[in-house]
Amino acid sequence: MPVDISKLTKEDVARKMDYSILHPEWQDKETLDGIEMCKKYKFVAYYVLPHWIPLTVSEMGDFAEENDIEIGTGIAFPYGSDTTKAKLESTEDLIEKGCTVLDMVANPAWIKDKKYDLYKKECSQFVELCHDAGLVAKIIIRVGYLDEEQTRTATRLVVESGADFVKTATGQGPKGRPNMYDVKFMLDTLDELGSDCQLKVSGVIEPRILNAYAFITMGAARIGTRGAVKIVEGLDDYRKLMGIA
Numbered sequence: 001m002p003v004d005i006s007k008l009t010k011e012d013v014a015r016k017m018d019y020s021i022l023h024p025e026w027q028d029k030e031t032l033d034g035i036e037m038c039k040k041y042k043f044v045a046y047y048v049l050p051h052w053i054p055l056t057v058s059e060m061g062d063f064a065e066e067n068d069i070e071i072g073t074g075i076a077f078p079y080g081s082d083t084t085k086a087k088l089e090s091t092e093d094l095i096e097k098g099c100t101v102l103d104m105v106a107n108p109a110w111i112k113d114k115k116y117d118l119y120k121k122e123c124s125q126f127v128e129l130c131h132d133a134g135l136v137a138k139i140i141i142r143v144g145y146l147d148e149e150q151t152r153t154a155t156r157l158v159v160e161s162g163a164d165f166v167k168t169a170t171g172q173g174p175k176g177r178p179n180m181y182d183v184k185f186m187l188d189t190l191d192e193l194g195s196d197c198q199l200k201v202s203g204v205i206e207p208r209i210l211n212a213y214a215f216i217t218m219g220a221a222r223i224g225t226r227g228a229v230k231i232v233e234g235l236d237d238y239r240k241l242m243g244i245a
Contacts, residue, residue: 017228020047045070057098070102078172079121080105101136123161138165143182171203209234
């Protein structure tokens with residue numbers, strides 16, 4: 001559902017931010033700095049690349065559980081072209097390492113080739129593994145590679161798999177970023193299906209503050225971004241710019 005930005009506090013906005021530190025060249029320092037930002041702002045989730053999960057779980061300690069902060073990473077990130085077996089084995093490994101949320105990249109080629117049974121089966125197996133372990137399951141459909149019909153179909157199949165969230169993109173690659181139309185197609189499909197599945201938008205381009213709040217206004221439940229601090233702190237400026245009381 002559309003959101004009234006005038007009623008949101010900075011704390012509310014932080015609880016819509018999946019703070020993501022996913023640059024492969026970044027080191028422990030950036031991961032630890034991100035943890036400190038999570039502790040300061042209490043973002044709803046913190047995402048790192050898989051090899052940083054043990055460090056993140058250790059350093060977040062009880063703080064994550066006490067403040068309801070998800071710790072997660074991506075499966076088959078960023079392309080989604082791993083085999084289903086590899087994706088499920090990675091899921092099991094990262095569950096053991098302490099993740100509380102996982103985002104699996106679905107294979108966009110299967111949507112384009114209309115291999116819907118394979119697509120839905122893989123998504124369903126991933127969701128089952130996550131839910132059996134008490135994890136939140138999010139599935140990335142990579143809208144930058146799909147047309148309107150394909151985006152709607154992928155969204156529907158994710159819903160049918162039982163996922164908690166359908167996510168736009170990884171933010172990687174020349175077509176890795178969603179636009180307003182992609183988000184509208186997904187939101188309309190969720191509405192038509194009457195689904196409890198929520199939308200996560202990732203790959204928000206500059207001007208990041210304007211675009212992030214536009215997606216939130218449209219009804220996105222989560223924004224996956226390394227710009228979470230900038231977006232939260234930009235709430236007042238955004239309101240002034242848009243004439244929102």
